[in-house]
Amino acid sequence: xxxxxxxxxxxxxxxxxxxxxxxxxxxxxxxxxxxxxxxxxxxxxxxxxxxxxxxxxxxxxxxxxxxxxxxxxxxxxxxxxxxxxxxxxxxxxxxxxxxxxxxxxxxxxxxxxxxxxxxxxxxxxxxxxxxx
Numbered sequence: 001x002x003x004x005x006x007x008x009x010x011x012x013x014x015x016x017x018x019x020x021x022x023x024x025x026x027x028x029x030x031x032x033x034x035x036x037x038x039x040x041x042x043x044x045x046x047x048x049x050x051x052x053x054x055x056x057x058x059x060x061x062x063x064x065x066x067x068x069x070x071x072x073x074x075x076x077x078x079x080x081x082x083x084x085x086x087x088x089x090x091x092x093x094x095x096x097x098x099x100x101x102x103x104x105x106x107x108x109x110x111x112x113x114x115x116x117x118x119x120x121x122x123x124x125x126x127x128x129x130x131x132x
Contacts, residue, residue, distance in 0.1 A: 045084035052080030
């Protein structure tokens, strides 16, 4: 059984989302700030970021199983990126400024998250009207 066009687009967007999420962590090699300088608000944003990462992986599994819940999970996962993004943008994430690569990747990730939200809504609307 072939996945729907909306499901395939959402899956591609989520793969990009997961890759960017990983690149934003110290594992990606671009984050060079001292973790001891991260504020409590930044830690809360990071926790939500990682919950969103896990949810996006769960969403990919749900898409493979053609579950109707996948778009809802994708929307929640993408929305959970924005608290970390906003704390970074307002300077409350850390007492150190972000490296240039991280700042640019965060902007790209914000756009990808918005696209994921839109694709999730598009997929939900398609299910309600019988199209996808």
